[in-house]
Amino acid sequence: MRPTAEPRRPVGRPPRTTLDDILDAAVGLFGARGIRGTSIAAVADRVGLTDAGLLHHFPTKNALIAAVLERATTRQQDQLASLIEPGGLTAISALGGWGSVVEADPDLTAFSIVLSTEGLLEDSPFHDWEQRRYHSIHKLGVALINDGIANGEIRPDIDPDQEARAMVAFLDGIRLQWFYTDKTLPLADTIQQYFDQIVERLAAD
Structure with missing residues (x-):
């Protein structure tokens, strides 16, 4: 009786885990389990690395979080x-x-929601980052409205500060609704309708 042949091993090196693979895995886990509830071991397991293998790229969990935040900020700014x-x-x-x-990146959206929630605590390492995010978005809204008033597109009686606060409140609130409806809320259509109504209300006669 001939012995059973052993399965052939694939030729060449196994696929290499990239930094983007690690960051994608971290974003997905942070969004699903929370940042505090996600360990280095969980991220390493998701991408098929040992803890030591992941720590070779990011020596601490805070270093991994910082890299995730930096990439998320760059993407959103672009x-x-x-x-x-x-x-x-x-x-x-x-x-x-x-x-x-x-809607195109639900993992990043879920991560952003978790980040804003965990950032509410003053002792959170994300508190300052979330404060800067809020002020940056608010400042952007004020600048756009002032620009529209200056060039005659927007009514001069509009209060830029108040309108910008309302925009930020809506965008943060609608993301929470999307999250708590198991991502079934039609986010793209809802946000589009909201801004269509804003334009109609702000536009100069």
Whole structure:
């Protein structure tokens, strides 16, 4: 009786785990389990590395978190830049497309929600980052409205500060609703309708 042949091993090296693979895994786990509830071991297991293998790329959990935040910030800034480039009322109208951007990356959206929640605590390592995020978005809204008033697109009686606060409140709130409806809320359509209504209300006669 001939012995059973052993399965052939694949030729060559196994696929290499990239930094993007690790960051993608971290974002997914942070969004599902929370940042405090996700260990280095869990991220390593998700990408098929040992703890030591992951720590070779990111020596601490805080270093991994910092890399995730940096990449998320860069992506969001790049996505926003293409929408707001025209400035004024045209840019505010274009922000209606932000919902499609958010829906396209649900893991990053869930991570952002978890981050904003954990950042509420003053002793959280994300507290300052979340404060800067809020002030940055609010400042952007004020600048776009002021720009529209200056070029005659937006009514001069509009309060830029109040309108910007309302925009931030809506965008943060609608993400929470999307999250708590198990991501079934039509985020893209809802955000588009909201900004269409803003444009109609702000536009100068």
